[in-house]
Amino acid sequence: MKIAAFSDSHGLLPQIDPVDVVVIAGDISPLQIQRNDVMMSIWFQDEFLRWCKDLPCERVIFTAGNHDFYFYNYAAMRAMIKESDLKDKVIFLADEKYEYDGKVFYGCPWCTGPLGWAFTDKKVELFYKLIPNCDILITHQPPKVDALGTSYPGQAWARDFGSKRLLKAIEERNIKYNFCGHIHTGTHNGIEYNGTKFYNVSLLDESYKNVFPVTYLEI
Numbered sequence: 001m002k003i004a005a006f007s008d009s010h011g012l013l014p015q016i017d018p019v020d021v022v023v024i025a026g027d028i029s030p031l032q033i034q035r036n037d038v039m040m041s042i043w044f045q046d047e048f049l050r051w052c053k054d055l056p057c058e059r060v061i062f063t064a065g066n067h068d069f070y071f072y073n074y075a076a077m078r079a080m081i082k083e084s085d086l087k088d089k090v091i092f093l094a095d096e097k098y099e100y101d102g103k104v105f106y107g108c109p110w111c112t113g114p115l116g117w118a119f120t121d122k123k124v125e126l127f128y129k130l131i132p133n134c135d136i137l138i139t140h141q142p143p144k145v146d147a148l149g150t151s152y153p154g155q156a157w158a159r160d161f162g163s164k165r166l167l168k169a170i171e172e173r174n175i176k177y178n179f180c181g182h183i184h185t186g187t188h189n190g191i192e193y194n195g196t197k198f199y200n201v202s203l204l205d206e207s208y209k210n211v212f213p214v215t216y217l218e219i
């Protein structure tokens with residue numbers, strides 16, 4: 001299975017080479033309209049779904065991030081996907097699993113903070129406990145592994161935002177791959193730890209400039 005993965009595009013819809021599955025680990029919404037449900041519904045239908053329809057892939061499997069306020073409205077999103085005749089191609093996962101071509105995907109949008117943003121909660125560990133055994137775990141929050149969730153790694157002002165609770169949940173399960181984002185400048189070259197391969201797949205840096213490429217791999 002060939003996969004293209006990215007996150008934190010914030011309105012950018014990148015060009016994708018032919019693959020089987022496109023994985024998106026949250027923060028898709030354009031920053032300037034992220035809290036405007038009317039504008040987001042227009043963008044989601046006219047821009048995002050149109051882009052998905054033209055993608056050279058069989059599935060687009062995505063979860064939300066802390067900037068994706070509109071994605072709380074699961075029913076409206078799924079209605080738009082269905083009306084666009086994309087219900088078999090575009091799959092939104094929020095604490096749900098989905099099987100395709102013998103691989104189990106699970107999407108968890110919840111982040112440890114900062115509170116007041118979308119999909120953040122003081123009891124975030126309760127959502128992490130729902131994560132099942134799966135082949136591919138899609139989270140917006142990075143777990144605490146090496147510098148996966150470290151902003152500006154290697155700099156004096158670097159800060160690690162990786163989640164120990166999410167890492168613990170992953171360690172207790174049989175999970176082969178984890179795609180995440182949220183902390184834009186976290187390590188992007190992939191990390192293998194305790195039998196799981198972790199990838200921060202953010203496209204933008206902390207200044208919201210597109211400096212990282214889409215991640216491609218075959219599993």
